[in-house]
Amino acid sequence: MIPGIEREVVEKHGWMREEEMSDLVSIAGSAPGGVGVNLAAFIGYRLAGVIGAILAVIGIALPTFIIVFALSLGYSMFQDHPKITAALKGIQGGVIALIIIAAYKMAKTAVFDKTTAAVGISTVVMLIVTPIHPLYLIVLGLVIGLIAVQVKKHFGMQVHTEQHESKQQEPEPIYPEYYI
Numbered sequence: 001m002i003p004g005i006e007r008e009v010v011e012k013h014g015w016m017r018e019e020e021m022s023d024l025v026s027i028a029g030s031a032p033g034g035v036g037v038n039l040a041a042f043i044g045y046r047l048a049g050v051i052g053a054i055l056a057v058i059g060i061a062l063p064t065f066i067i068v069f070a071l072s073l074g075y076s077m078f079q080d081h082p083k084i085t086a087a088l089k090g091i092q093g094g095v096i097a098l099i100i101i102a103a104y105k106m107a108k109t110a111v112f113d114k115t116t117a118a119v120g121i122s123t124v125v126m127l128i129v130t131p132i133h134p135l136y137l138i139v140l141g142l143v144i145g146l147i148a149v150q151v152k153k154h155f156g157m158q159v160h161t162e163q164h165e166s167k168q169q170e171p172e173p174i175y176p177e178y179y180i
Contacts, residue, residue, distance in 0.1 A: 001036040009043055016046070036060055113160050115148045 002025060009015050016024075024046075028038035037060055044056025078084045111117050123137050152159045 002039065005036065005039055005043070016043070112162070115145075115152075119144055119148075 006018075006021050006025075010018050010021050024039055024042045025035070028035045028042055031038045037057055040056040040060040041053045044052035044054070046052075048055070075084070107120065111120050119141050123141055126132060126137055127134060149159050149161065
């Protein structure tokens with residue numbers, strides 16, 4: 001969704017520069033809520049103020065709402081049909097695969113040294129083994145990361161807070177990908 005929005009806003013209509021768009025994608029990703037909806041709201045606000053933000057959010061959310069509403073009506077009418085039940089069981093496997101793909105892509109950009117790998121692996125283990133709420137684990141990971149940076153600085157070790165740039169022919173933009 002993000003590349004499509006960027007294509008429309010930057011390339012097709014020329015409403016913003018690519019640098020502005022990258023900044024908005026970063027802000028949208030850090031704000032609570034869906035990245036696409038946040039990005040649409042920011043672009044709408046930048047172009048037409050509050051009304052633009054409202055219309056952009058409606059424009060990006062309404063088609064999804066209509067599709068989900070229609071699917072839920074269809075499901076309520078055909079929920080006892082064996083082929084519908086079988087199709088939904090198959091979709092469950094697809095959803096699990098999409099979650100694994102998203103996790104892999106996030107890990108490629110988020111895990112860049114031994115410390116982040118250890119924190120990531122221990123967090124997954126704690127999520128699986130303990131009943132601790134994920135929000136607490138996120139906060140715990142933040143605290144551990146801050147402490148790790150300070151400990152490394154104290155001992156004169158090199159501190160990396162971002163992944164090193166790889167030398168590619170054409171750098172590809174890194175967008176958060178949300179499949180679900």
